[in-house]
Amino acid sequence: MVRALRVTSCLAIVVGTAVCSAAPVSPLPRQTRPVSSARVTVANPEVRLVLPPRPGASSVIVLRVSEIKNPAKASFSLETGLAPCAGVTRTWEPERLTSLGVYPADQPASYAVPVSAATLDRLRTRGVSDLKDVCLQVKLRLMRQAGDAVEVVLAAPEWQQEK
Secondary structure, three states, X not given: OHHHHHHHHHHHHHHHHHHHOOOOOOOOOHHHOEEOOEEEEOOOOEEEEEOOXXXXXXXXXXXXXXXXXXXXXXXXXXXXXXXEOOOOOOOOOOXXXXXXXXXXXXXXXXXXXXXXXXXXXXXXXXXXXXXXHEEEEEEEEEOOOOOOOOEEEEOOOEEOOOO
């Protein structure tokens, strides 16, 4: 329920910003619009997923690969980073996190994406003090040519609670 409200409020902010802004906001390409879950393919290899509020000092994002269509079982990785969500007033270059080698290449799984204190410090030096405008950027990288057959469905990311 909270996640649905966050996505709804994020969409309202994005729509309100684009409509009410005095200066036009240049829209991001289709594959980089923020979403809570998405598909990445060879044709659309990049998405930005909306992050939920960060509980406390959590330092790991859980990225769930909920479905993979990869008939040739081509090797691929998912490159992750923190990037500005669409509609934010301040933009910056994405901050690389990690590369996730998906194995087996046709089996869904959950992956831990570590977010170090140094990464958060680098974002702060760029003027990003609040993670509410930060999305998880995910890029599909094929290790060898696999045609257009690779499709990966990503569920909404979550912060892992500290234990």
